[in-house]
Amino acid sequence: MxxxxxxxxxxxxxxxxxxxxxxxxxxxxxxxxxxxxxxxxxxxxxxxSKRALVEAIVDRITARSRTDFAAAQLAPTGPPEPEAIARGIAAWLDRLLAERRNQLIARHALILDLLSDADMHARLANSLFSATRARDLFHALGVADPDGTAADFIALLEGAVFDRFAGARAHLAPGTEDSRRRLTVALATFFRGALP
CATH class of the missing domain: 1.10.10 (Arc Repressor Mutant, subunit A)
Structure with missing residues (x-):
């Protein structure tokens, strides 16, 4: 039972x-x-109620995101090399796109639907990527404005995710070398511009 x-x-x-x-x-x-x-x-x-169900969905997506993000261990272990950092994050992002596609789509649909609900919207909008971990990453990399750079980085990740399930690159299958390469190019470009 x-x-x-x-x-x-x-x-x-x-x-x-x-x-x-x-x-x-x-x-x-x-x-x-x-x-x-x-x-x-x-x-x-x-x-x-529908709200109780939506709250449970938000909790589920948030919990899974925290687990995935913690397991990814994305912080650099050596000298900052934009390509290596970008490859690691691209591989993680590609896994999200392959394993959690429906959660990513549902999250975006709910983010739009919950614009007028400040609490639920904020919980969901901040559920996929950790601003704290991103800020820590850019602080460790010696970026002058780790807060601003982290926010820009998360915006890039959000855009890349949306593009892959609903944008111009929705046709690009996750779990392929081409998928990881395309993500790596975008992320490496960001890191090269952000690092001192």
Missing amino acids: MSTTDRRTLIVEAAIDLIATQGLRAMTHRALDTALALPAGSASYYFR
């Missing part, structure tokens, strides 16, 4: 998939019950 936590996780993952494949409006309690072949009313039993 499935535990309550497992059932809630299953519903949240199905909600993320529905948003990513059919759009935000498709995410209803009834659609989740249908998608998961659950008895009618099951999704609403676990998440009484």
Whole structure:
């Protein structure tokens, strides 16, 4: 028998998939019950409102992002070499695009939908990349303005992610050498311009 936590996780993952494949409006309690072949009313039993479900989605994306970012160990271990740093971050970003595509799409859809909800919007907007870790990276690299450079870097990452699932390079499959190379070029250009 499935535990309550497992059932809630299953519903949240199905909600993320529905948003990513059919759009935000498709995410209803009834659609989740249908998608998961659950008895009618099951999704609403676990998440009484749409807001409760959205909060659970935000929590899920945020928790997974923190885990992924911590596991990536992106800080340089030696002298700052823009190409090496860019390759490491590009490989990590490529993995995100391959393994978490639906989460990335759902996150962007929700960011737009939650513009008027300052708390939820901020949580989601800051859920994918760590501003603190980015600032620490640029501080370690001796950048004069680590805060501003970190914000610019995160903007570049956000744009690269969006471009890869909904922009001009959506056709470029993650998990390929070409995908990692294209990401590396953009990131290396940024690092060369940012480093002293």
